[in-house]
Amino acid sequence: MDEKEKNAGGTLTTNLPDLACYMQSVIGQLEADKKRSAVHTYTYALKSVTEFYGGEGTPMPVGEVFTPGRLKEYEEWMKLEGARKRSSGKEGAQKIDRGPKGLSLNTISTYMRDLKAVYNRFGSCLFCLSSKCDMPTKRTSPAP
Numbered sequence: 001m002d003e004k005e006k007n008a009g010g011t012l013t014t015n016l017p018d019l020a021c022y023m024q025s026v027i028g029q030l031e032a033d034k035k036r037s038a039v040h041t042y043t044y045a046l047k048s049v050t051e052f053y054g055g056e057g058t059p060m061p062v063g064e065v066f067t068p069g070r071l072k073e074y075e076e077w078m079k080l081e082g083a084r085k086r087s088s089g090k091e092g093a094q095k096i097d098r099g100p101k102g103l104s105l106n107t108i109s110t111y112m113r114d115l116k117a118v119y120n121r122f123g124s125c126l127f128c129l130s131s132k133c134d135m136p137t138k139r140t141s142p143a144p
Helices: 019-032 036-052 068-089 105-131
Strands: none
Touching (some): 019 036, 019 105, 036 068, 036 105, 068 105
16 A cells, blocks of 8 residues: 555644544543443553554554554454464464454454544544634533
8 A cells, every 4th residue: 555545535734643642631531431431442442553553652643543544554454463463372272274363343343433433522622623613512511
């Protein structure tokens, strides 16, 4: 896949925050809201995407992460990554190899759905910052 395909779908400005930092703030907000299940899945989705980008400390600008090409690469990586982990963890055991079996499709779907939710939160945050709207979002609306 060439650079043009990786960045297809538009380019965001270069001064966007790092995905890991933004997801940590979302996770913190979910913890404050006592959404333990969401905290768990977001944390593991963050761990997975961080591993895909090269480990902790590797920059993940939001504008580069959320492109169709990069997301497809991440999805393909997850399909193969589970197979690598399983084969390296079970040395000495005889196992019939039936081709690559990565992470389960449910896990991949969950991680991609979490990234989509983070992207949507980020997008609405950008909209409110750029248009200076005072429209209440789902997280900031007053309780009835």
